[in-house]
Amino acid sequence: xxxxxxxxxxxxxxxxxxxxxxxxxxxxxxxxxxxxxxxxxxxxxxxxxxxxxxxxxxxxxxxxxxxxxxxxxxxxxxxxxxxxxxxxxxxxxxxxxxxxxxxxxxxxxxxxxxxxxxxxxxxxxxxxxxxxxxxxxxxxxxxxxxxxxxxxxxxxxxxxxxxxxxxxxxxxxxxxxxxxxxxxxxxxxxxxxxxxxxxxxxxxxxxxxxxxxxxxxxxxxxxxxxxxxxxxxxxxxxxxxxxxxxxxxxxxxxxxxxxxxxxxxxxxxxxxxxxxxxxxxxxxxxxxxxxxxxxxxxxxxxxxxxxxxxxxxxxxxxxxxxxxxxxxxxxxxxxxxxxxxxxxxxxxxxxxxxxxxxxxxxxxxxxxxxxxxxxxxxxxxxxx
Amino acid sequence: xxxxxxxxxxxxxxxxxxxxxxxxxxxxxxxxxxxxxxxxxxxxxxxxxxxxxxxxxxxxxxxxxxxxxxxxxxxxxxxxxxxxxxxxxxxxxxxxxxxxxxxxxxxxxxxxxxxxxxxxxxxxxxxxxxxxxxxxxxxxxxxxxxxxxxxxxxxxxxxxxxxxxxxxxxxxxxxxxxxxxxxxxxxxxxxxxxxxxxxxxxxxxxxxxxxxxxxxxxxxxxxxxxxxxxxxxxxxxxxxxxxxxxxxxxxxxxxxxxxxxxxxxxxxxxxxxxxxxxxxxxxxxxxxxxxxxxxxxxxxxxxxxxxxxxxxxxxxxxxxxxxxxxxxxxxxxxxxxxxxxxxxxxxxxxxxxxxxxxxxxxxxxxxxxxxxxxxxxxxxxxxx
Numbered sequence: 001x002x003x004x005x006x007x008x009x010x011x012x013x014x015x016x017x018x019x020x021x022x023x024x025x026x027x028x029x030x031x032x033x034x035x036x037x038x039x040x041x042x043x044x045x046x047x048x049x050x051x052x053x054x055x056x057x058x059x060x061x062x063x064x065x066x067x068x069x070x071x072x073x074x075x076x077x078x079x080x081x082x083x084x085x086x087x088x089x090x091x092x093x094x095x096x097x098x099x100x101x102x103x104x105x106x107x108x109x110x111x112x113x114x115x116x117x118x119x120x121x122x123x124x125x126x127x128x129x130x131x132x133x134x135x136x137x138x139x140x141x142x143x144x145x146x147x148x149x150x151x152x153x154x155x156x157x158x159x160x161x162x163x164x165x166x167x168x169x170x171x172x173x174x175x176x177x178x179x180x181x182x183x184x185x186x187x188x189x190x191x192x193x194x195x196x197x198x199x200x201x202x203x204x205x206x207x208x209x210x211x212x213x214x215x216x217x218x219x220x221x222x223x224x225x226x227x228x229x230x231x232x233x234x235x236x237x238x239x240x241x242x243x244x245x246x247x248x249x250x251x252x253x254x255x256x257x258x259x260x261x262x263x264x265x266x267x268x269x270x271x272x273x274x275x276x277x278x279x280x281x282x283x284x285x286x287x288x289x290x291x292x293x294x295x296x297x298x299x300x301x302x303x304x305x306x307x308x309x310x311x312x313x314x315x316x317x318x319x320x321x322x323x324x325x326x327x328x329x330x331x332x333x334x335x336x337x338x339x340x341x342x343x344x345x346x347x348x349x350x351x352x353x354x355x356x357x358x359x360x361x362x363x364x365x366x367x368x369x370x371x372x373x374x375x376x377x378x379x380x381x382x383x384x
Numbered sequence: 385x386x387x388x389x390x391x392x393x394x395x396x397x398x399x400x401x402x403x404x405x406x407x408x409x410x411x412x413x414x415x416x417x418x419x420x421x422x423x424x425x426x427x428x429x430x431x432x433x434x435x436x437x438x439x440x441x442x443x444x445x446x447x448x449x450x451x452x453x454x455x456x457x458x459x460x461x462x463x464x465x466x467x468x469x470x471x472x473x474x475x476x477x478x479x480x481x482x483x484x485x486x487x488x489x490x491x492x493x494x495x496x497x498x499x500x501x502x503x504x505x506x507x508x509x510x511x512x513x514x515x516x517x518x519x520x521x522x523x524x525x526x527x528x529x530x531x532x533x534x535x536x537x538x539x540x541x542x543x544x545x546x547x548x549x550x551x552x553x554x555x556x557x558x559x560x561x562x563x564x565x566x567x568x569x570x571x572x573x574x575x576x577x578x579x580x581x582x583x584x585x586x587x588x589x590x591x592x593x594x595x596x597x598x599x600x601x602x603x604x605x606x607x608x609x610x611x612x613x614x615x616x617x618x619x620x621x622x623x624x625x626x627x628x629x630x631x632x633x634x635x636x637x638x639x640x641x642x643x644x645x646x647x648x649x650x651x652x653x654x655x656x657x658x659x660x661x662x663x664x665x666x667x668x669x670x671x672x673x674x675x676x677x678x679x680x681x682x683x684x685x686x687x688x689x690x691x692x693x694x695x696x697x698x699x700x701x702x703x704x705x706x707x708x709x710x711x712x713x714x715x716x717x718x719x720x721x722x723x724x725x726x727x728x729x730x731x732x733x734x735x736x737x738x739x740x741x742x743x744x745x746x747x748x749x750x751x752x753x754x755x756x757x758x759x760x761x762x763x764x765x766x767x768x
Contacts, residue, residue: 037705038698044709045693067676067701075679075697083693292451295459309429309467313459314422317451321421324708325428 003140003181003208005240009350012382013232013259016349019209019240021087021139022179023079026054028240028261029345031252031338032089033269037062038072038082041269042324042331045084051304051332052339055087055139057264060132061096061124065117069135077137088138089264092129092171092185094145095245106146108163126170134177142211143171145185150218152189161187161198164213168205183242185213190223192230199234210235211242212260216251221373225254229380232259249278249341253361254374256345257354257381268334273327275319278337280364284312286330291316304336305329355383387524387565387592389624393734396766397616397643400733403593403624405471405523406563407463410438412624412645413729415636415722416473417653421446422456422466425653426708426715429468435688435716436723439471439523441648444516445480445508449501453519461521472522473648476513476555476569478529479629490530492547510554518561526595527555529569534602536573545571545582548597552589567626569597574607576614583618594619595626596644600635605757609638613764616643633662633725637745638758640729641738641765652718657711659703662721664748668696670714675700688720689713739767 005028007017017028033040033048035056040048048056058078063069067081075081078088094111097104101113101122110125129144145164148157168184175182186202188195202210212231215224228243235241240261246252247265255263268278275287277298284291284298294312302308306315306329318326341361348357358378362370378384389412391401401412417424417432419440424432432440442462447453451465459465462472478495481488485497485506494509513528529548532541552568559566570586572579586594596615599608612627619625624645630636631649639647652662659671661682668675668682678696686692690699690713702710725745732741742762746754762768 037701037707039702039707039709042708044689044712046689066705071677071697074677075695081698083698293455293458305428305430311459313451313455314465314467317421318423321450323421323423324426324711325423327708328428
């Protein structure tokens with residue numbers, strides 16, 4: 001009951017639904033902003049709620065190092081520690097160990113690495129990842145997996161996905177809290193037979209949700225889309241599907257068409273800190289002199305605090321002057337942009353007009369013509 | 385009528401009142417947060433309003449360099465450009481030219497200097513300062529003055545204050561907008577005879593307000609207090625008195641006792657960015673490990689967003705992790721702290737209990753015994 005997922009409407013593979021968690025229910029498909037260090041960079045909880053964030057992702061790797069999961073547990077878990085009392089999801093640390101840890105040694109036991117803060121050697125195992133995630137107390141926790149780089153050889157991918165399956169068993173065995181949902185993660189890179197095998201083996205374990213891992217790590221979209229399409233063909237229809245690390249607007253629109261329910265990415269906040277604003281046509285570079293005198297908001301159609309109150313000229317001034325408020329306003333707008341995109345996607349699915357929504361999105365995004373991979377994704381979804 | 389100042393209550397030299405401006409009226413005594421680059425570092429306009437900011441200070445020196453006052457004028461002045469549609473005050477640039485300009489040449493004409501952004505030579509004169517301030521469009525603008533360093537010889541101080549008087553005449557002559565109030569600035573360092581002469585000459589010019597300049601530049605409090613006391617003895621009772629650059633809580637409490645109405649300082653935001661929180665006992669260093677597990681808010685008696693929603697432990701985590709939100713929460717709390725202090729001061733004056741308020745403040749601030757300068761200030765105000 002606690003983690004019940006109900007699909008409320010679908011259009012071909014695309015679907016919209018609701019997922020119950022101990023800290024409230026969320027509407028899917030949805031985008032999760034990333035609160036790496038127990039804060040979504042630049043936003044307060046109030047702002048997060050106002051832009052429509054439903055669930056926030058915390059990073060196990062960062063939080064186990066600082067402030068430490070035992071400390072977070074003593075201060076009420078992520079909900080109490082941060083004051084974000086709506087749903088949280090934590091990743092397993094597997095991805096960051098690979099991207100941020102130094103001198104990694106991967107074994108059957110787990111991954112030993114030197115952490116990026118003080119270089120201390122740390123052994124992260126499925127058992128330890130779950131222990132940390134139980135202390136952090138998120139509503140949804142992730143099985144400890146190995147996320148291979150791209151490109152990786154078939155042998156590497158095969159060994160890795162088999163190990164990830166064994167680690168999933170160990171993750172599940174280590175889990176003792178009933179108020180957290182454990183999601184399994186399928187791997188296999190963009191080798192479709194390996195992706196199939198990993199997915200089929202993963203779903204043999206009955207879990208409240210499943211993630212599509214190991215994508216958006218540098219592979220071309222032409223390879224990512226078939227892997228997503230295959231995954232959503234295989235994953236059970238009555239469980240939420242989470243495409244990890246994906247957050248470009250066009251990827252969300254394509255992913256939703258193919259039946260993905262959840263996404264996360266640092267993209268909106270990171271690109272905001274670099275001075276970029278997400279708009280239907282792509283990104284505006286507000287550190288550019290061209291907006292110095294522009295009295296328009298970032299996006300006249302946007303309902304966020306930045307667009308309702310400030311001009312491009314002002315935000316450009318803030319960004320060029322290195323003022324914190326500029327990065328705040330851009331991060332806030334960008335997260336709102338992705339949430340609005342998902343709100344529109346949910347409404348379109350419910351109305352059976354997702355194809356029109358995607359065509360309209362593509363026409364604004366690529367006035368010169370949409371790229372083949374996007375058309376391919378929509379054709380796979382039989383909505384183009 | 386537009387800049388009418390009414391003293392509503394007074395207790396000895398201390399007074400509380402209201403100042404009308406074209407963008408609304410403000411209650412005095414008050415603290416003005418500093419929006420150096422057209423933003424109070426770390427706070428949105430909504431947050432500024434919520435913490436009780438009534439009027440924000442903008443820096444002419446910074447804004448003339450970036451984004452440029454012509455641009456600000458074209459975008460609606462500071463009110464339109466920033467969206468802070470309540471009162472603004474701009475300084476004259478005189479102080480920043482001395483603190484930030486390089487290779488200064490001071491002449492009767494003005495000050496020529498190399499700006500800190502790109503090194504270009506700029507000549508700032510009374511006429512140019514007023515022109516820039518008229519373009520920025522603040523409700524209150526300041527005469528162009530020379531702020532001598534501390535210590536400075538008597539000859540320097542004397543020449544400087546005479547020049548500042550001539551620059552005041554030129555500032556007034558250059559002013560053409562009727563919807564801005566020009567405040568004159570008295571100088572004289574901590575040489576009381578020079579301070580007296582400067583103040584008496586300044587008030588010969590009938591202006592809607594007067595500032596006490598050239599203090600809080602490094603002199604001991606024992607020298608600052610008599611200079612403030614003398615100034616408020618001489619300044620007309622029916623005009624607002626602005627003690628420039630002063631913002632430590634104890635200086636505000638002493639200054640109000642001596643009849644000061646307005647203060648400004650970067651202190652609350654700057655010390656916030658260094659990880660400090662203002663509290664009655666002084667400052668908490670929230671970058672310190674000692675607060676890592678502290679579940680209490682910064683100040684259980686504070687009504688700000690940070691204190692209502694977050695623990696010291698969480699803010700300490702944010703500060704130590706270098707997260708923007710930590711600096712935001714501290715800046716917000718610190719500005720709220722000074723506004724609350726002034727709210728309590730206004731209420732105490734109205735109730736005739738300012739002496740008790742100051743004693744209570746001192747007992748919390750200095751449990752081991754208050755310093756002589758503070759007692760001296762309160763004795764001068766005949767409230768100790």
